[in-house]
Amino acid sequence: MTRLALVIDLNKCILCHACTVSCKIHHDLPLGQFWNEVFTVGPSGEFPHTSLYGFPKACMQCDKPACVSVCPARATEKDKETGVVKIYEDKCVGCRSCIVACPYGARAFDETKGTTFKCELCPERREQGKQPICVETCVGGARVFGDIDDPNSEAYKIVHEKHAVRYLEHLGTEPCTSYVPA
Amino acid sequence: MIVATGNETQASSITSAQFNTNTSQTRVYIEGDEKKGGYIASHCLQCVSNCGLRAFVKDGKVRYLEGNPLDPNSRGRMCAKGQAGVQQIYDPDRVKNPLERVGERGSGKWRDISWDEAMQKISSRLRRLRDSGHPEQFVFYSGRNMQAGYTTRFTNAFGSPNHFNHDSLCASGRQMATLLTYGDTWPQMDIENARYVLLFGFSAFDAGICFVPAAQRLVNALSKGAKLVVVDPRLSKTAAKASEWISIAPGTDAALAMGIMNVIVSEGLYDREFVEHWTVGFDDFVEKELKRFTPEYASSICRVPAEKIGELAWDFATTRPAVADAMRGVSAHTNGTVSIRAVMALNVLLGNIDDIGGMNLDFGWWNIGLGAVDPVPPAPKETRRLDRLGTSQYPLAAVPIQQQILPSIAERDPYPADTVMLYHSSPAYAMPDPKKQMNILKNPDKVPFIISVDPFMGESTTFADIVLPEGTYLERYDAVSWPYSLQFTPYVFLRKPVVPPQLESRMVKDILRELAHRIGGGMEQYFADDAVAYHRKEIEGITNGPSWDEIVKNGVWVAPAKRETQRFRKNGFFTPSGKIELYSKRMDDAGFPPFPTYVPVATHDAERRQQYPFCLITYKVAMHNQSRTANVPFLVEVMDRNYAEINPKSAASLGIRDGDEVYVESEIGRIEGVARLTNEIRQDTIAISHHFGHWEYGRVAKGRGISPNPIVACNDDGIGAPAAFNSTLVRVYKKLK
Amino acid sequence: MKRRRANTWDIRIASYLFLAGVGAGAFGSLALLDYLEGGKLHLPTSITALLSLLLIGIGTLLLVSDLGKPLRFWRVLLNPMSSMLSVGAWILILFALTMLGYLGFGGPVFSLGGVVFAIATAGYTGILLGVIKARPFWNSPALPLLFVTSAFSTGIAVVTVLASALVIYGLDAQSSHLLSQVDLCLIVAELAIIGLYLTIMNNSAAPAARSVEMLLRGKQANTFWGGLIFAGLVVPLVLALASSEGVTNLLSSILVLIGGFSLRYTFLAAGTRALLPGEPAEASYL
Numbered sequence A: 001m002t003r004l005a006l007v008i009d010l011n012k013c014i015l016c017h018a019c020t021v022s023c024k025i026h027h028d029l030p031l032g033q034f035w036n037e038v039f040t041v042g043p044s045g046e047f048p049h050t051s052l053y054g055f056p057k058a059c060m061q062c063d064k065p066a067c068v069s070v071c072p073a074r075a076t077e078k079d080k081e082t083g084v085v086k087i088y089e090d091k092c093v094g095c096r097s098c099i100v101a102c103p104y105g106a107r108a109f110d111e112t113k114g115t116t117f118k119c120e121l122c123p124e125r126r127e128q129g130k131q132p133i134c135v136e137t138c139v140g141g142a143r144v145f146g147d148i149d150d151p152n153s154e155a156y157k158i159v160h161e162k163h164a165v166r167y168l169e170h171l172g173t174e175p176c177t178s179y180v181p182a
Numbered sequence B: 001m002i003v004a005t006g007n008e009t010q011a012s013s014i015t016s017a018q019f020n021t022n023t024s025q026t027r028v029y030i031e032g033d034e035k036k037g038g039y040i041a042s043h044c045l046q047c048v049s050n051c052g053l054r055a056f057v058k059d060g061k062v063r064y065l066e067g068n069p070l071d072p073n074s075r076g077r078m079c080a081k082g083q084a085g086v087q088q089i090y091d092p093d094r095v096k097n098p099l100e101r102v103g104e105r106g107s108g109k110w111r112d113i114s115w116d117e118a119m120q121k122i123s124s125r126l127r128r129l130r131d132s133g134h135p136e137q138f139v140f141y142s143g144r145n146m147q148a149g150y151t152t153r154f155t156n157a158f159g160s161p162n163h164f165n166h167d168s169l170c171a172s173g174r175q176m177a178t179l180l181t182y183g184d185t186w187p188q189m190d191i192e193n194a195r196y197v198l199l200f201g202f203s204a205f206d207a208g209i210c211f212v213p214a215a216q217r218l219v220n221a222l223s224k225g226a227k228l229v230v231v232d233p234r235l236s237k238t239a240a241k242a243s244e245w246i247s248i249a250p251g252t253d254a255a256l257a258m259g260i261m262n263v264i265v266s267e268g269l270y271d272r273e274f275v276e277h278w279t280v281g282f283d284d285f286v287e288k289e290l291k292r293f294t295p296e297y298a299s300s301i302c303r304v305p306a307e308k309i310g311e312l313a314w315d316f317a318t319t320r321p322a323v324a325d326a327m328r329g330v331s332a333h334t335n336g337t338v339s340i341r342a343v344m345a346l347n348v349l350l351g352n353i354d355d356i357g358g359m360n361l362d363f364g365w366w367n368i369g370l371g372a373v374d375p376v377p378p379a380p381k382e383t384r385r386l387d388r389l390g391t392s393q394y395p396l397a398a399v400p401i402q403q404q405i406l407p408s409i410a411e412r413d414p415y416p417a418d419t420v421m422l423y424h425s426s427p428a429y430a431m432p433d434p435k436k437q438m439n440i441l442k443n444p445d446k447v448p449f450i451i452s453v454d455p456f457m458g459e460s461t462t463f464a465d466i467v468l469p470e471g472t473y474l475e476r477y478d479a480v481s482w483p484y485s486l487q488f489t490p491y492v493f494l495r496k497p498v499v500p501p502q503l504e505s506r507m508v509k510d511i512l513r514e515l516a517h518r519i520g521g522g523m524e525q526y527f528a529d530d531a532v533a534y535h536r537k538e539i540e541g542i543t544n545g546p547s548w549d550e551i552v553k554n555g556v557w558v559a560p561a562k563r564e565t566q567r568f569r570k571n572g573f574f575t576p577s578g579k580i581e582l583y584s585k586r587m588d589d590a591g592f593p594p595f596p597t598y599v600p601v602a603t604h605d606a607e608r609r610q611q612y613p614f615c616l617i618t619y620k621v622a623m624h625n626q627s628r629t630a631n632v633p634f635l636v637e638v639m640d641r642n643y644a645e646i647n648p649k650s651a652a653s654l655g656i657r658d659g660d661e662v663y664v665e666s667e668i669g670r671i672e673g674v675a676r677l678t679n680e681i682r683q684d685t686i687a688i689s690h691h692f693g694h695w696e697y698g699r700v701a702k703g704r705g706i707s708p709n710p711i712v713a714c715n716d717d718g719i720g721a722p723a724a725f726n727s728t729l730v731r732v733y734k735k736l737k
Numbered sequence C: 001m002k003r004r005r006a007n008t009w010d011i012r013i014a015s016y017l018f019l020a021g022v023g024a025g026a027f028g029s030l031a032l033l034d035y036l037e038g039g040k041l042h043l044p045t046s047i048t049a050l051l052s053l054l055l056i057g058i059g060t061l062l063l064v065s066d067l068g069k070p071l072r073f074w075r076v077l078l079n080p081m082s083s084m085l086s087v088g089a090w091i092l093i094l095f096a097l098t099m100l101g102y103l104g105f106g107g108p109v110f111s112l113g114g115v116v117f118a119i120a121t122a123g124y125t126g127i128l129l130g131v132i133k134a135r136p137f138w139n140s141p142a143l144p145l146l147f148v149t150s151a152f153s154t155g156i157a158v159v160t161v162l163a164s165a166l167v168i169y170g171l172d173a174q175s176s177h178l179l180s181q182v183d184l185c186l187i188v189a190e191l192a193i194i195g196l197y198l199t200i201m202n203n204s205a206a207p208a209a210r211s212v213e214m215l216l217r218g219k220q221a222n223t224f225w226g227g228l229i230f231a232g233l234v235v236p237l238v239l240a241l242a243s244s245e246g247v248t249n250l251l252s253s254i255l256v257l258i259g260g261f262s263l264r265y266t267f268l269a270a271g272t273r274a275l276l277p278g279e280p281a282e283a284s285y286l
């Protein structure tokens, strides 16, 4: 099977927010709505033992997506071919159940269209053989995109060699996006 | 005083439309289908890093930008500022058409005028000025220009030596220090191949002359296991990623560098062969300066424990390759140039100069040079400049001293000015003590005529007599031989408009060219070519360079050359002695400290500290540029304001809580901001970022956050003359409701 | 340019949960009484059915108007088993049909069926939230129980209001008294469930504890303490114990309704989710 996802190396994220802004420009997102954002973890610890790092967040492309099972219109699903969790804009009724149900706060609402939207790993770019824009522009090179089921992909190697971890696993969502811990 | 003598008739046949060349030239360069959309290769200029980009254009509109992977420096990556550039093109707050002042200067009352009328007014004034025999009274006051070849062509043809950029607001202390020491104004670390990187006041993850290029290479180095030590009073994003953060007392970096060198030399850890053959003044340097900077003594100044200094020295000197560098955090102090010399001397002791993983120099090679466009105007007869460079006030400075221009004009020393053209520069906002600058701008007796070429109604532009709306950097042409590739081979890039200048805006090259033709008197012969033809000649004139079509398509051209190292072995260094000058005769003769050393920050004296107990430092972030992004919605979303940052312990002693409104006050004034309590900062220091505190510029920018500049006194070291953005002492107190 | 919270479920959804509950509780309690009394209460039960249909109708309108794409509402019905929301929509329809059936034919089948669907409707409003694992504060079987309790309590309150407002309503004094006795028990039960609920949640997952914090001391504290606990439960309880006069009954019924709405509103709003590293807490609020 193919499961496209991101692996994000938190050691390499320099908190530059290029991913966030490039994503918003590319998908023409309205103000206040994000598909990807970068949280600042910290500063923690007392001076001079202060530490701080970035935590970029986007849709985890879950294997058991919490967002899908609450959709009353069958407008969102995990794509079998790519493993990407997609939204069919023409089917979405805009009830926002999925936004409420996603444990990662990964979904956003397009008020002009009245439908929900989210990161689908830049299908329009993948079609052209390019990487998602946030990956391509990531200044720290923290974001790696690929098929986490393909042992030859860089993503696969990082996941396994660097012991990437997943978040909120206890909720049973089986997220595909994983993180190399800082 | 000025008498009209020009030939009005010749000029009157000229219309502005003839000189608006960009429009027709843009579309041809789209790669792909115009309707379905295609790409245009260009280059970013949100900051000086000039990252390569590809703009996706559809139906005449830019949809997005992406990095250009062919760019050897930025390697296809772009930062948030770069990505958000699209929003500047379509910013609804842009100035739409030329404006003429109708009310008092600075009153904000304008009248719409046509380009023809504007250019007619400006050119007849300039023609009279030129004919009166005082062309030097025209001042081209620019900032990050990136087309100085063209703009100095104008001032030279006009006859004025007063063409300025903003280097002194940037890191001119470093430029001067490296020039004096190595004979090179912008040496670059080979940061990707270093195994130990020691940075002083340099946040490679926030800004820099090669921000995106250096940041990604530093991350690569770190993931290969390099050690990064960041010396900074504040936990910058770089310090946060460092193996070690040395939180130093502001302005004392040189003491630490001297302490480290003291250990390196006394322990014999330095590269003897290199020092013996390639430096002058080493023994005297050790004897007269280095000796007294024992770790204990250095520690008493910079507050870094003596053992730590020893440890740093050992690590630094025994890991190869290792490199040290310093930037604005050190440079923007009243001891900037001398302090940076101390940091640069660290590299000398390791002998890492022009080597893999070390400090690399240009040797006139990285800048491959563009073809000349004939005829070239002669240098102006008048050599005295309004920034007083080369006078006893600034005997050594090599780059413009921007903070001095308007004061010189006000004092009519060396002479008065008639017309100031502001371009990409905002003395009323971006300079220390902007009020002082503003008062001069405001006064028509001091500055009779101000033209501002600006896409936005920036703070300084509000004082203009005529505003000429320019397009943004994404609407213009530039051909640049960019000498700062971190691949260390020459490359050339071509910036192209990704859309024609929007609204009624024009690009400065077209404006100057039209003015030259309107002014006439021989000036027009230097401006036969429009921007495209001009740059085409420059590109085609590169020896063994690219074809025009090739660079138009690719955006960049990388010279087919191999990186060479230790090139000084061939012809020595570009210093008077041909060696690295630990002892600088020029400094000595001019009465400055001849050796790298620590001198205290002039304004940090004990008496002042009694009243103003905190050092104020200012910094930049990766999501905004100096003064031009506070109106960009998506950048404001990721950082929407700034704060007066204070250590929680210091705040507690002042009764200040997080989020309190506070005053930060220096000798020259006070500003009101919101306190942010954070352990990112030392107890004796207050940090305020740049980028915010606009009172004009646009609806998003206006009234958002604070600018530290109004309380920063305008001082410099008189050597490289970097404006001392970090040397002000302040006190902080709660605003009473 | 402050970051906005995700546009999620707000007061309209809380109102929907509330109205569906009241409608279910009102018809459910009278239908039960009617069944037990062998159909003697047909008139008041019919009038209540009309009102319940109205309330449920308004609730459904609110739900539909809250959709980003209201005209695509049919998709929810066409995919009945896709999600709790669709299941609920069908339960609501069946409940409405049962009430129409009662209005048309009366009789024990429809009254008993009405009771069953009333409980299902009220319970579903709790399950709708309960299945959302991301928000642990809702993940308890006690939530449907609490919502059912509140539904019947508020339903009885509506009946009481009707009884005192409509002369023709025709609810005998004995039944009326019985209902207020039941309501008293429901209020006590509700207080107890809320107390237990918050205690358990406070000791479970971190987000649930944050929710409790929000209710007791945080953003929702005013509505929780003022609207739900004090106005909605404690005062009606005291009033009911103090006297059983018509005016007090009416007043306490209105307060119970305020309490019922506050319950849906605060419990909905307090459903926060776990925070990712560095994520600001506001991001997790509804």
Ligand code: SF4
Pocket (backbone or CB within 6 Å): A058, A059, A060, A061, A062, A065, A066, A067, A068, A085, A101, A102, A103, A104, A105, A106, A107, A118, A173
């Ligand atoms: S992260 Fe959220 S939106 Fe993305 S697949 Fe998982 S549950 Fe769905």
Ligand code: SF4
Pocket (backbone or CB within 6 Å): A012, A013, A014, A015, A016, A017, A018, A019, A020, A038, A054, A056, A134, A137, A138, A139, A140, A141, A142, A143
């Ligand atoms: S672009 Fe990369 S380095 Fe920058 S914030 Fe995003 S993940 Fe981090």
Ligand code: SF4
Pocket (backbone or CB within 6 Å): B044, B045, B046, B047, B048, B049, B050, B051, B074, B077, B078, B079, B080, B081, B082, B083, B211, B212
């Ligand atoms: S670093 Fe960012 S702003 Fe600077 S040139 Fe590169 S993309 Fe543009």
